[in-house]
Amino acid sequence: MLPQPTVTPLATQLLAAARAIRAVLDGQSLSAHLEQVQAPLRPAIQALSFHAMRHLGLARATMQALVPRQPSDPLVRALLLLGLCLLEASLAHADGQEQAPGTPIYHQHTLVHQLVEAAAGDRRCRPAKGLLNAVLRRYARERATMTAQLMLQAEARWNHPQWWVSILQEAWPRQWQDILEAAQQPPPLALRTNSRALTRAALQSHLQAAGLVCHPVGIEGLILESPRPVREIPGYDQGWWSVQDPSAQRAGHLLPLADGQRVLDACAAPGGKTAHLLERHHIKLTALDSDAQRLARVADNLRRLNLQSEDVTLRCADAAHPADWWDGQPYDAILADVPCTASGVVRRHPDIRWLRQPDDLGRTATLQANIVDALWPTLAAHGHLLYATCSVFPQEGERQVQAFLRRHADAERLPAPGHILPGRDHEGDGFFYALIAKSQ
Numbered sequence: 001m002l003p004q005p006t007v008t009p010l011a012t013q014l015l016a017a018a019r020a021i022r023a024v025l026d027g028q029s030l031s032a033h034l035e036q037v038q039a040p041l042r043p044a045i046q047a048l049s050f051h052a053m054r055h056l057g058l059a060r061a062t063m064q065a066l067v068p069r070q071p072s073d074p075l076v077r078a079l080l081l082l083g084l085c086l087l088e089a090s091l092a093h094a095d096g097q098e099q100a101p102g103t104p105i106y107h108q109h110t111l112v113h114q115l116v117e118a119a120a121g122d123r124r125c126r127p128a129k130g131l132l133n134a135v136l137r138r139y140a141r142e143r144a145t146m147t148a149q150l151m152l153q154a155e156a157r158w159n160h161p162q163w164w165v166s167i168l169q170e171a172w173p174r175q176w177q178d179i180l181e182a183a184q185q186p187p188p189l190a191l192r193t194n195s196r197a198l199t200r201a202a203l204q205s206h207l208q209a210a211g212l213v214c215h216p217v218g219i220e221g222l223i224l225e226s227p228r229p230v231r232e233i234p235g236y237d238q239g240w241w242s243v244q245d246p247s248a249q250r251a252g253h254l255l256p257l258a259d260g261q262r263v264l265d266a267c268a269a270p271g272g273k274t275a276h277l278l279e280r281h282h283i284k285l286t287a288l289d290s291d292a293q294r295l296a297r298v299a300d301n302l303r304r305l306n307l308q309s310e311d312v313t314l315r316c317a318d319a320a321h322p323a324d325w326w327d328g329q330p331y332d333a334i335l336a337d338v339p340c341t342a343s344g345v346v347r348r349h350p351d352i353r354w355l356r357q358p359d360d361l362g363r364t365a366t367l368q369a370n371i372v373d374a375l376w377p378t379l380a381a382h383g384h385l386l387y388a389t390c391s392v393f394p395q396e397g398e399r400q401v402q403a404f405l406r407r408h409a410d411a412e413r414l415p416a417p418g419h420i421l422p423g424r425d426h427e428g429d430g431f432f433y434a435l436i437a438k439s440q
Contacts, residue, residue, distance in 0.1 A: 008041055010106075011117035014082060015125075016041060017048035018118065022078040024053065030351035051104055052085045053350035054184050057159035059084040061150045066135050076119070076128040083115045083136050091143055102186050112136045159184065163358045164343070171394050178423035179392060179430065183346040183353070188427060189227040192244040192272075193220040194305050196279050203241060206234045217246045217427055219253060239305040244272045245348070247420050247428030248390070251335060252276035254416055254433055255386040257283060261332035266319040266375055269294030271301040273337060273388075278307045285311065288325065290318045320367070320374045330380035338368045340389040340396045344422065344430025365395045372404055376411070379438050384414075387434045392421060397432030404436070412437045 016037065023033040030049060037045050052059070059081045063070070071077050086104055093105045106114075116133050119125040139146070150156045154165045158180045168176040191214075193200040200220055207214050212233065213225040223246070224233075235241055251273045257263060259282040265274045268287035278285060289295040295316050302308045317325035319336075341364055346352050372387060379385055387404075389396045397419050405411050416435040420428060 008044065009117075010110075010114040011121060013041070013044045013048060014115055014118040015079070015121050016045045017052065018075060018079040018082050020045055020049040021052050021056075021082055022074050024049075024351045024354055025074065025078060027355065029349075029355060031349065047102060048082065048086070048104055050186070050350055051089065052082050053354065054100075055085040055088065055159055056081065056354060057155040057157075057161075058088065058147075058150060061153050061156035062088075062139060062146065063135075065146060065150065066138060067131070071128055071131065073124050073128070075122060076125050076132075079115065079119060079125060079128075080132060080135060083111070083132065084139060086111055086115075087136055087139060088143070088147075091140060100185055108140055112140075160346075160353050161356075164353060164356070167361075167393060172392070172421065175421050175423060179421055182422035182424075182426075183350070185347055187245070187347045187429070189224045190217065190244060190246050190249075190427070191222045191224070191233075191241040192249050192276065193222065194240055194242065194275075194279055195220060196306070197235075197238065197240050203235065206240070210234050218249050221246050221249050223427060237304070239307075242272055242275055242301065242305065244276070245345075245429045247344075247426075247431040248272060249276065250417065250420075250431070250433065251337065251386060251388055252280055254435055255333050255335055256384050256435075257281045257333055259283065262286075262329065262380075264288065264331045264334045264375070264378065266334055266336045266371065267338055268298050268314075271298030273335060274298055275301055275305050275307055277335070278302070278312065279305070283311065286313045286315060286331075288315050288317055288319055290316065292316045320370045322374055322378055326378050330383065331378055332380055332383050334375055334379055334383070334385045335388070336372055336375055336385060337388040338371050340364050340368065340391040341393060342390050343396075344390040344392045344420075344432075347422065348429065361393060361395055365400060368396060368400055369403065372400075373407065376408060376438070381438055381440050383438050385436045385438070386416070387432075387436065389432045390429060391432060392419065392430035394419070397434075401434040401436070410439045412439055 020033050024030050034042055034046055062084050063080055089099055089103050090106050090108055090111055093099050116129050119129045119132050154162050158165050160180060168179055193203045204222055214222045217223050230236055261283050263283045263285045265287045268274045269289040274287045287298050295314055299314055315325050341356050341360055342352050391397055414435040414437055416433045420431040422430045
């Protein structure tokens with residue numbers, strides 16, 4: 001008889017997810033925390049913690065209403081927040097309300113019991129078992145009337161910080177609700193075909209032969225109707241494709257390139273756009289990034305895609321300080337996918353909204369301006385710079401580019417999408433693109 005796979009108890013999963021939530025509330029990214037979770041447990045913890053991040057605003061408001069004197073232990077608070085998020089979804093599902101794909105759903109009494117068991121699994125949480133049980137059961141009784149009142153608060157209604165909601169309302173008075181609602185939906189899994197290896201039609205045939213339903217998006221993209229672990233998708237080891245959002249796939253087509261040109265990818269990690277440029281053109285490319293570990297991922301991706309060559313150089317350096325890395329030879333084209341608040345990819349990284357602070361927007365905007373100003377002298381006359389961010393905030397997009405054009409008389413703006421907003425009619429993340437030519 002074959003050994004049966006070990007199933008991790010739900011209480012154990014809940015406690016581990018609460019630890020992930022606590023890490024975010026302490027300022028750590030969820031991705032960084034999940035890397036420390038044991039691999040067999042990671043998918044379940046990610047599903048639970050991602051759901052909590054997408055509904056943390058309502059859970060916070062609910063906890064404040066039910067427990068005015070907050071528990072002193074941060075892990076107890078995290079476990080209670082997780083419980084409220086999961087209980088709300090489970091009760092709404094029981095009432096017939098449609099939930100997003102992948103939403104964790106449990107029977108009410110099973111969930112409360114397992115949350116109490118989770119508290120029993122940590123010595124700091126054990127004294128709070130009674131509190132946890134009482135608060136969750138009270139919420140189940142009073143949910144209907146309580147939620148109606150709490151929804152009057154912007155953070156509870158939209159599950160984003162108030163300052164974030166206010167920026168979107170001012171910037172996008174007609175689209176802000178669609179942007180926030182899109183952030184609540186788990187993103188589809190999108191692939192970009194490696195055109196050096198095969199055509200999109202051929203890749204789609206391979207996927208469909210393996211039982212994976214997908215549809216085309218953009219020029220080289222395919223979206224899988226049901227996400228799957230990447231190593232289970234045909235062609236991973238052969239380098240047939242890369243995981244890349246449809247909005248990010250547009251960069252490779254917006255930057256005008258010709259074979260043989262010198263090209264700089266100024267903030268390259270993790271290498272998706274780097275690879276796309278190399279798949280489409282035979283160019284002399286320098287991939288630059290200030291983080292050595294992230295730059296190593298660029299090398300790994302190029303190796304898997306069979307794109308490494310003597311014409312590709314990886315440099316660990318700060319794009320804002322060309323004196324440390326530039327050889328003095330102008331580049332024909334520069335891709336500047338600069339650091340930002342990542343406000344356009346919150347559906348993919350739902351903890352971002354809670355990690356960012358209002359002051360971060362000003363700091364990233366200053367950093368972006370410093371980078372593009374530093375890169376501009378390295379661009380050849382009549383060359384092109386593609387400015388890109390995964391942000392929906394105008395301070396990191398349209399306003400940034402307008403300010404750059406005012407500072408540089410030799411800069412000419414060419415047609416490009418500008419802000420790409422997530423919403424009902426767009427399958428991609430939020431992004432911004434501006435193409436700028438150098439006149440002399």
